[in-house]
Amino acid sequence: MKTPVAFTPQVEDVKPEEGETVDQMKQSFEHILDTTSKDYGHGVRAVHAKAHGIIRGKLKVHDNLPPELAQGLFAGPGDYDAVARISTNPGDILDDAIGLPRGLALKIIGVEGERLPGSEGDTTQDFVMANAPVFTAPTADAFAKNLKMLASTTDKFEGGKKLLSGILRGIEATLETVGVQSATLQTLGGAKQVHPLGETYYSQTPFRYGDHIAKFGLFPVSPALTQLTGDTVNTHDRPDALREVVREVMIEQGGEWELRVQLNRDLDAMPIEARIAGGMNEDTPYLTPYT
Secondary structure, three states: OOOOOOOOHHHOOOOOOHHHHHHHHHHHHHHHHHHHHHHHOOOOOOOOOEEEEEEEEEEEEOOOOOOOOOOHHHOOOEEEEEEEEEEEOOOOOOOOOOEOOEEEEEEEEOOOOOOOOOOOOOOEEEEEEEOOOOOOOOOHHHHHHHHHHHHHHOOOOHHHHHHHHHHHHHHHHHHHOOOOOOHHHHHHOEOOOEOHHHOOEEOOOOEEEOOEEEEEEEEEOOHHHHOOOOOEOOOOOOOOHHHHHHHHHHHHOOOOEEEEEEEOOOOOOOOOOOOEEOOEEOOOOOOOOOO
8 A cells, every 4th residue: 555645734624604604503513402492491513413322441552553543542552432323414413214314423532742732631532433435425515505404404394304204214225226326315304213233434524643644434343333234223103212222232242343543645636625416425435444
């Protein structure tokens, strides 16, 4: 394989209007928070409000990693306490019959080292991932528009969302029979009701990785988890079905994942800024394996 690309600030193309775009996102998040806080009588997350499981475990960093992988948290061997939260992406707490993408947030506890401004004194590191390799919106502006639409549908017509989800799942299933997937349909409710513990979760976007640039992936590896990959969950008349199945497997069997790193080795083939054609994100996540 090629040598990993060295990080420099020049690899990222920061648009002049990105600050304004971020402000638009904040407004959408505030609208979702205000709406759901009134509904539930307390604050919940603006996105990924519904949790399907909280899992406590350990992260083991192996010794003798190659230099390009031995960066930051992974610079030396160690064992860390870890907490994972599995969720679904909307800011309102919906019936599991509505088919939506899954998310997994991994918090590593006891991480020392240099911190970003505003986090001085903290000793945790978070990895936020979802069960698709590439982010659905190719640009910040596109995501802001998607988020505004999501905010406008918060707290509206759950019954209609369930009906729409069933229709969109049928369309998505038809597309998949010819080898096509639609991230847009899945985000709107057309995602399969897959078992959360059988899924692989990805950072979706690239991050600075010490001297290099990387994406992250959390892969199920123990038999209790891999046997669930591709399985679907019956959510009929079970509004919290996903929580039930996650709880059952974790209590009875537990599980093991591998946190893997995909180093950027070619900026032309693996661009930091997504190339767009016909409105679709053409970022290529699989040109090098996860190590």
